[in-house]
Structures are given as C-alpha cells and as structure tokens.
Amino acid sequence: MYKIAVLGDYDSIYGFATLGLSICPVQSREEAKDKLKQLAEGKYGVIYITEAIAAQLTDVIEMYKERTLPAIIQIPGVSGNTGAGVEGVKKTVEQAVGSDILFSQE
Template structure:
C-alpha cells in the first residue's frame, strides 16, 4: 500500500502528522533533496512539499514530472502562499486537458 509524505520546515508540516501523514522535517536544501530522493524511490505515492522548499528543489522535482508516481504537490508553508502550488496544478491540468480550464474574470 502506498503512503503519503509531507516535506518541509518543521513549523510548516508538523500538523500533518495529526492527519496520519508521514512528516519529514528538513532544515536545509541538501537534506530536502536527499529526503525527496529517498521518498520518491520508496513506497510514497503522494509527496507534499512546501512551496519554499520546492522552489529550492525545482531541478530535482522536474525529474519526477513525467512519472505517474510519485505525485509531488506543493503546499503553502507558515511564511504564506506564494501561488506556486496553484500554478503547478494549473499547468498539469493544462497539459492533461490541452487547454486552460480555469477562467478569470479580471
């Protein structure tokens, strides 16, 4: 059975443990990269990663973009929402569907 992991700064992810998700607090970029590689090669189907850490690991995350598993999904951290997570989901939907399905009235 596949598992769900959450990677990021401790303050941003500790609450996810209460939901039963496996949390992996990291304190620097190298530790984050090592943790991501380990989780992606293991039994984790979904890996949530804070937007701040994902920005630092964009080169590593791109290696998994074309794979079915794991799904790497960006989430906001305690520092706030940068919009990167929503932009990533939007881009994935555009690739899958072939067009933008989110319309803006701006």
C-alpha cells in the same frame, strides 16, 4: 499500498501528522534533497512539499516529473504562499482537460 509524505519546515507540516501522513521536517537544501530522493524511491505515491523547499529543489523535482509515481505536489507553507502550487495544479489540469479551469467567461 502507497504512503503519503509531507516535506518542509516543521512549522508548516507538523499538522499533517494528525491526518496520518508521514511528516519529514527539513532545515537545509541538502537535507531536503536527500529526503526527497529517499521518499521518491520508497513506497510513497504522493509527496507534498512546501513551496519554499520546492523552490530550492527544482532540479530534483524535474527528475520525477515524467514519472507516474510519486506525484510531487507543492503546498503553501507558514511563511507565505508564492502561488507556485496553484499554478502547477492549474497547468496539470489544463493539460488534462484542455482548458483553463480558473478562467471564467462572464
């Protein structure tokens, strides 16, 4: 069975521990890079990552995009939302269904 991890600054991710998810607080790019690689090569099927950390690790995340597992999903952190997480999900759904799910015709 695969596990779920959350990677980011402590203030943004500590609440996920109450849901039973593995939290991985990081403070630097290098620490985040090492932890992401460790999680991706481990038994983690889903890795949530704060948008701020993901912005620093685009090259590493790109390495895992073509793989089935793990799914690396961006989430907003406490320091604000850049919209990158929503945009990523939107693009994935557009590819899957062939349509923009947020576009409404009125």
